[in-house]
Amino acid sequence: MLKYPDTDHQPFPILIGDIGGTNARFSILIDTYAEPKEFPILRTADFAGIEDAIQQGVLDKTSIQPRSAILAVAGPIHSKEIPLTNCHWVLRPADMCASLGLEDIVVINDFEAQALAVASMSDENREEIGSVGKVPVASRVVLGPGTGLGVAGLVHVQRRWIPVSGEGGHVDLGPRSERDFSVFPHIERIEGRVSAEQVLCGRGIVNLYRAVCKADGVKPALSDPADVTAAGLGGNDAVAVETLSLFATYLGRVAGDMALAFMARGGVYLAGGITQKILPVLKQPEFRAAFEDKAPHSALMRTIPTFAVTHPQAALAGLAAYARTPTNFGVATEGRRWRG
Known part of the structure; x- marks a missing residue:
């Protein structure tokens, strides 16, 4: 049976992340119409893992508690553990739901996010x-x-x-x-x-x-x-x-x-x-x-x-566009979406 992408909205506020081999960029989208709240760029080498980076670089710097997350990562997404290609971080989305209090996490490839950005650039x-x-x-x-x-x-x-x-x-x-x-x-x-x-x-x-x-x-x-x-x-x-x-x-x-x-x-x-x-x-x-x-x-x-x-934060802009109107995009989420 043909399986269509999961296009229902994730709950706001949504944590958006673009995680490359060297740098990690994060923002929070409060609702469909708001401009994303951006945070300073983080060096991946400065943190033991993504959860530490999110806690110290984002959550400790705002009173906004995100309910869900969309993360773009530089690496293949084939299992419950997602190693980054040029970075020591390993993402475990199910664990992140529990440790960061998130209800819903979608993980896609970092260049999918770049592609989303050019849809209406x-x-x-x-x-x-x-x-x-x-x-x-x-x-x-x-x-x-x-x-x-x-x-x-x-x-x-x-x-x-x-x-x-x-x-x-x-x-x-x-x-x-x-x-x-x-x-x-x-x-x-x-x-x-x-x-x-x-x-x-x-x-x-x-x-x-x-x-x-x-x-x-x-x-x-x-x-x-x-x-x-x-x-x-x-x-x-x-x-x-x-x-x-x-x-x-x-x-x-x-x-x-x-x-x-x-x-x-x-x-x-x-x-x-x-x-x-x-x-x-x-x-x-x-x-x-x-x-x-x-x-x-x-x-x-x-x-x-x-x-x-x-655009200085093109991937984040692409992820925000998808977060606002997922029905405009055919993003495959099967095997790449975790609900807490």
Whole structure:
């Protein structure tokens, strides 16, 4: 029997959380019409687990007691225990209901939350990369280079938005140009393969920088993603400059692949802190050229818009939209919802 998503409202106030490998962001939505009450960003490494973080970073700082929670986490959700991919936290929602006094908890993938955010994102919260004209109400894709490379689709069907999570960041990434063939042999591999995430994330920037250095016989002078990024943007390190240019090219290729996979006529959205930091590079011709270079479908690709997400708390905004009007979204909650 076909099982439809559980679309009934959770009881307000609702605790909303976006938990990544490095940072955790929380807010509380008091009711359908209120703006979320936000709290300072927390570093996951500073807390033994999510319950400690919520207690110290949220509940100890407000008199509002949430009755339910919607949490987006960076990791697969397959059991009663949910380990985060790049963090030591393990979520046990049933235990959280008891320890935090919650009646209802929904846990979804972090990039599902990013996908929810772009369903109705306003112009002031996004910046177009290239220009293709009017953006249709149609399926979309979100990519986010950060601690890893997150990917999610947002399918539009029968007037509802259905987020589709997956592990698209781990698709193969291979050489194409002559320069690629000189650089790729030096990219660090995982079990013999180069995945997109090996290059298109924070540590990937360093991986790519070192590969360019080895290809050119240059001793690496930088070892931190922020330093490589700053040097590339500043133009005072030729290897770092090329690293960011190649990063934009490879991101454009993967973004184009995902646009084809989802037929994302509604656009491809680049989320995350890295995107915002290197936006000047992404607005250079390399990203869009790589995105559109998908023969025999290059003409189609030229009609698909690409955006940088500039909303500072996009995932929380997406979760809040779902919390307000769950019937507008086809969020699958089977096996991902716990009631106290």
